[in-house]
Amino acid sequence: MTKNGRQTAVEAVYRVNEEGAYSNLILNHLFKKYNLADQDRGLATELIYGSLRMRNHLDWILNQFADRRVNKMDKWTRNILRLGLYQIRFLDSIPDAVACNETVELAKDYQHSGAAGFVNGILRSILRSLDEIEFPQLKSNPVQHIRYKYSFPQWMVETWVKRYGVELTVDICSAFNQIPSKIIRQNRLKVTAEELQADLASVGIETEAISEIPQAFRVTNSSSLFQSNSFTAGYFQIQGLASIIAGHIMNPQPKDIVLDLCSAPGGKTTHLAELMANQGEIVANDLHEDKLELIERNCNRLGIRIVRTRAGDGRSLKFEKKFDRILVDAPCSGLGMIAKKPEIKWQKKPQDIDSLAELQLELLNNAGRFLKPKGELVYSTCTITHQENLEVINKFLAQNSDFELVDLSSWADKLGISSEFILEGSIQLLPTWQTNEGFFIAKLKKRV
Numbered sequence: 001m002t003k004n005g006r007q008t009a010v011e012a013v014y015r016v017n018e019e020g021a022y023s024n025l026i027l028n029h030l031f032k033k034y035n036l037a038d039q040d041r042g043l044a045t046e047l048i049y050g051s052l053r054m055r056n057h058l059d060w061i062l063n064q065f066a067d068r069r070v071n072k073m074d075k076w077t078r079n080i081l082r083l084g085l086y087q088i089r090f091l092d093s094i095p096d097a098v099a100c101n102e103t104v105e106l107a108k109d110y111q112h113s114g115a116a117g118f119v120n121g122i123l124r125s126i127l128r129s130l131d132e133i134e135f136p137q138l139k140s141n142p143v144q145h146i147r148y149k150y151s152f153p154q155w156m157v158e159t160w161v162k163r164y165g166v167e168l169t170v171d172i173c174s175a176f177n178q179i180p181s182k183i184i185r186q187n188r189l190k191v192t193a194e195e196l197q198a199d200l201a202s203v204g205i206e207t208e209a210i211s212e213i214p215q216a217f218r219v220t221n222s223s224s225l226f227q228s229n230s231f232t233a234g235y236f237q238i239q240g241l242a243s244i245i246a247g248h249i250m251n252p253q254p255k256d257i258v259l260d261l262c263s264a265p266g267g268k269t270t271h272l273a274e275l276m277a278n279q280g281e282i283v284a285n286d287l288h289e290d291k292l293e294l295i296e297r298n299c300n301r302l303g304i305r306i307v308r309t310r311a312g313d314g315r316s317l318k319f320e321k322k323f324d325r326i327l328v329d330a331p332c333s334g335l336g337m338i339a340k341k342p343e344i345k346w347q348k349k350p351q352d353i354d355s356l357a358e359l360q361l362e363l364l365n366n367a368g369r370f371l372k373p374k375g376e377l378v379y380s381t382c383t384i385t386h387q388e389n390l391e392v393i394n395k396f397l398a399q400n401s402d403f404e405l406v407d408l409s410s411w412a413d414k415l416g417i418s419s420e421f422i423l424e425g426s427i428q429l430l431p432t433w434q435t436n437e438g439f440f441i442a443k444l445k446k447r448v
């Protein structure tokens with residue numbers, strides 16, 4: 001069966017918004033299922049990510065023009081309307097009349113003629129009043145303004161306004177709404193930087209080195225990295241920039257014995273192994289046994305031989321030996337990844353943060369027991385929620401007097417991270433930093 005870009009987009013958005021699917025997985029699945037041409041893929045990707053990103057903004061407008069609220073509408077109808085309005089509001093390349101007609105066609109495909117009439121009526125009346133649409137005022141009502149204009153859930157905006165103030169929250173939300181850069185990490189076990197760039201360029205993939213961050217390259221044209229020979233040959237790993245930084249800050253040495261407590265799919269594990277020049281040992285643990293294969297596959301592709309995988313709950317796991325270095329790259333709310341996976345905005349709930357913070361402290365407490373005297377432990381998350389970051393570290397330090405916090409200021413300096421992202425000696429990257437991601441890194445040292 002074949003489908004066009006808009007049909008694919010509405011199915012994907014429906015699955016994400018109404019059934020809790022993950023955008024990247026559903027998108028890959030539907031692209032394969034419907035065998036979409038490149039042009040249709042491009043349009044579908046733009047529509048899916050754009051309408052997920054701007055969902056609250058679109059709903060704010062729809063609620064002013066429809067005779068029933070978006071949350072009371074039929075589920076297909078509301079997602080069809082969101083896609084149509086997204087094109088009208090944000091895509092200059094698509095004429096409004098085309099966006100309108102195509103959306104009405106979608107309503108006929110997925111609903112019935114009554115729904116098509118309803119969709120047509122709303123979009124046409126929005127088109128007549130497009131210049132008059134108003135949002136809550138930033139000055140008098142900052143939370144509601146940011147919530148609808150920048151499209152974020154109220155609880156997130158409130159949490160960030162409390163922590164970062166209104167101005168920075170606007171910048172954070174605006175940065176999270178940008179399309180993030182694609183970053184890859186050079187595998188020094190197999191290629192030099194020049195060889196990697198030349199190999200990629202030979203198949204039309206352009207890259208630029210990111211100054212001050214070793215092994216990191218930005219992919220400057222859109223391309224299918226997974227299909228390249230360089231990928232299959234293990235010349236690089238696709239990895240976020242902040243995550244690469246975590247590996248450097250961990251700074252493992254050849255012959256170290258290392259524990260990576262929450263390791264799958266192995267992005268950081270494989271980086272650590274490379275930094276250790278494939279010498280020593282890494283125990284790569286994850287709660288989910290079925291994810292270990294992902295780590296092993298990455299290791300095989302990248303030519304890594306020092307990783308031993310195991311499955312277990314990091315909160316209670318026991319080890320017979322002690323480690324020189326431990327990484328706790330904890331499960332977290334993932335709010336730092338909103339630019340990449342915008343559905344996180346709508347799927348995470350405030351109560352998730354409380355239970356994650358408890359889990360993170362338990363993981364850290366257990367990991368600490370297996371660190372050698374003078375050993376180092378890195379704690380990282382891909383979120384900007386204080387409760388999951390510095391608060392976890394401070395609780396850990398209060399309960400473990402044999403540990404001290406390592407000041408990461410000089411590391412930050414070396415890696416080109418400015419002091420605004422240093423928080424009491426740890427690193428809290430906000431999306432206003434270069435790659436639209438949020439990330440936290442703290443380093444702890446065992447005294448004796």
Ligand SMILES: C[S@@+](CC[C@H](N)C(=O)[O-])C[C@H]1O[C@@H](n2cnc3c(N)ncnc32)[C@H](O)[C@@H]1O
Pocket residue numbers: 243261262263264265266267268269285286287288291312313314315329330331332
């Ligand atoms: C942030 S991800 C790790 C990403 C990985 N370090 C990388 O760089 O590719 C967190 C991982 O923790 C695992 N996890 C969740 N709960 C856990 C637990 N109680 N013990 C150990 N691992 C856990 C998840 O399965 C997930 O793979």
